Amino acid sequence: MNVTGGAVPVLLSPAERLLLILAHGAGGTSEDPLLDGLARRLPTLGIAVARVSFLYRTQGKRLPDKQSVLDQTFHELALALMQKFPAAPVILGGKSMGGRVAARVAQSTGIGAGVCLLSYPLRPKARVTEANLQGRQQTLERLSLPCFVAQGTRDPFGGPSEVGAHLQKGTVFPVELGDHDLRAPRRSATSDEQRLDALSLAIDQWTASLTGVR
Numbered sequence: 001m002n003v004t005g006g007a008v009p010v011l012l013s014p015a016e017r018l019l020l021i022l023a024h025g026a027g028g029t030s031e032d033p034l035l036d037g038l039a040r041r042l043p044t045l046g047i048a049v050a051r052v053s054f055l056y057r058t059q060g061k062r063l064p065d066k067q068s069v070l071d072q073t074f075h076e077l078a079l080a081l082m083q084k085f086p087a088a089p090v091i092l093g094g095k096s097m098g099g100r101v102a103a104r105v106a107q108s109t110g111i112g113a114g115v116c117l118l119s120y121p122l123r124p125k126a127r128v129t130e131a132n133l134q135g136r137q138q139t140l141e142r143l144s145l146p147c148f149v150a151q152g153t154r155d156p157f158g159g160p161s162e163v164g165a166h167l168q169k170g171t172v173f174p175v176e177l178g179d180h181d182l183r184a185p186r187r188s189a190t191s192d193e194q195r196l197d198a199l200s201l202a203i204d205q206w207t208a209s210l211t212g213v214r
Contacts, residue, residue, distance in 0.1 A: 116147075
């Protein structure tokens with residue numbers, strides 16, 4: 001799809017009931033295993049999944065664009081996708097940095113029935129400053145839309161209770177022993193596939209509670 005500054009790919013798994021737009025994390029791509037796993041499961045529940053990319057990735061860059069560019073790109077992609085699904089409720093979301101972008105865009109534009117955050121990066125691992133910490137917290141605290149958060153209990157960027165404490169209207173889905181990719185140690189009692197199954201069902205139930213359609 002074309003956006004200001006260039007074109008970015010969109011991976012679309014179609015369905016009918018609802019549209020979920022997911023952006024990747026700072027170091028990831030739209031083919032991230034977590035996003036891919038959801039894109040294979042959610043359409044079977046009636047949820048279309050659009051995995052969107054940012055300009056810096058399509059341009060072969062490693063470092064993310066400025067916040068204003070990230071937000072504008074996501075906003076333009078969301079509007080374009082909404083035209084393809086004019087009758088479907090829309091949820092904005094993403095993994096890690098992609099979730100932060102989705103939350104900012106949803107709050108500033110009013111687009112969407114809710115926000116879906118996967119592994120929200122409440123604490124940065126490096127370059128920790130008071131302004132950075134406050135910015136990540138305020139993104140959640142200012143979000144007035146209903147929000148679903150899937151957070152691993154071993155996530156170094158913040159655990160489920162830490163993230164949930166900053167939400168006004170939040171449903172927190174703890175992933176036991178999950179890291180920032182929501183993966184657990186190999187010797188865990190549940191497999192990654194089972195965790196993705198459970199997460200997909202939780203997202204389905206949450207979206208149904210918002211839209212009243214299932």
